[in-house]
Amino acid sequence: MTVRQAVAGAAALLAEAGVPSPDVDARLLAEHVLGRSLYLVPSAATFADLGDQALQSRFAELVERRRSREPLQHITGQMAFRHLVLAAAPGAFVVRPETELVAQAAIDAAAAVARTGRRPVVVDLCTGSGAVALAVATEVPEADVHAVELSEAALAVARRNVDAIAPRVRLVRGDAGAALPELDGTVDVVVSNPPYIPPDAVPRETEVREHDPDMALYGGGADGLDTPRAVVAAAARLLAPGGTFVMEHAEVQAAAVRDMVAARGLTDVRTERDLGGRDRFVVARRPG
Numbered sequence: 001m002t003v004r005q006a007v008a009g010a011a012a013l014l015a016e017a018g019v020p021s022p023d024v025d026a027r028l029l030a031e032h033v034l035g036r037s038l039y040l041v042p043s044a045a046t047f048a049d050l051g052d053q054a055l056q057s058r059f060a061e062l063v064e065r066r067r068s069r070e071p072l073q074h075i076t077g078q079m080a081f082r083h084l085v086l087a088a089a090p091g092a093f094v095v096r097p098e099t100e101l102v103a104q105a106a107i108d109a110a111a112a113v114a115r116t117g118r119r120p121v122v123v124d125l126c127t128g129s130g131a132v133a134l135a136v137a138t139e140v141p142e143a144d145v146h147a148v149e150l151s152e153a154a155l156a157v158a159r160r161n162v163d164a165i166a167p168r169v170r171l172v173r174g175d176a177g178a179a180l181p182e183l184d185g186t187v188d189v190v191v192s193n194p195p196y197i198p199p200d201a202v203p204r205e206t207e208v209r210e211h212d213p214d215m216a217l218y219g220g221g222a223d224g225l226d227t228p229r230a231v232v233a234a235a236a237r238l239l240a241p242g243g244t245f246v247m248e249h250a251e252v253q254a255a256a257v258r259d260m261v262a263a264r265g266l267t268d269v270r271t272e273r274d275l276g277g278r279d280r281f282v283v284a285r286r287p288g
Helices: 002-015 023-034 054-067 072-076 099-113 130-138 152-165 206-212 226-238 251-263
Strands: 078-079 084-087 123-125 144-147 170-173 188-194 239-248 269-271 279-285
Touching: 002 023, 002 054, 023 054, 023 279, 054 072, 054 239, 072 078, 072 226, 078 099, 078 130, 084 130, 099 123, 099 130, 099 239, 099 251, 123 130, 130 144, 130 152, 130 188, 130 206, 144 152, 152 170, 170 206, 170 226, 170 251, 226 239, 239 251, 251 279
Parallel strands: 123 144, 123 188, 144 170, 188 239
Antiparallel strands: 078 084, 239 279, 269 279
């Protein structure tokens, strides 16, 4: 059996198991095992041709794990975010494409400050794996980036990513609502992808429901907005006059989030949509 035939068979098995992107996942698992792009593999090549027969067994093992709906990112130990390849592991939220636009809004705001000749100060609350903080740090290299996370498991993953990509990012273990009091009134951008799922809104996706940590999913309170409220309060004290606030939320929470942000005295409050056209994050400014 050639590698390509094995991948096609694996894709069929994954599709049967309900995996959302079976063809892509089968290809990525094969590339992970082989350590090379499948596009560089001759069409007639077998696993044995490219190493040894054990590679095929290893591929079958990983496909079975994916069939059980273990996240692809946990299997390969990697996840993509914007231009970055990040370490992924159980205990840290698997970052989603929707959050790339949240990062973009923070990057744009930080870059605007940098263009004035000043080093922007950026705080990422509930950083998880560090994805947003690292996107800002690498795309706006002038920025001084601080990333806050309460979970020790997530912080360990963030530390791996920071050490590998941008060691100058400052990682802080702490509660988002009380973090970094020494920066009060001096921050140019506060960005956050906090937990925001209500307790009765169990995620449909098996990968999310069974593998992402509850601490990264459920925001607390009947509406799931306890943690986002704490984040908004922290942003209101951290931001300098004219500073920008960006926070992800669920589509159905857009109006409630706008209200809570405005109640904290932030202005120019607006909801932005994700790549699927869903209300996904709020952007606001501290007046001044």
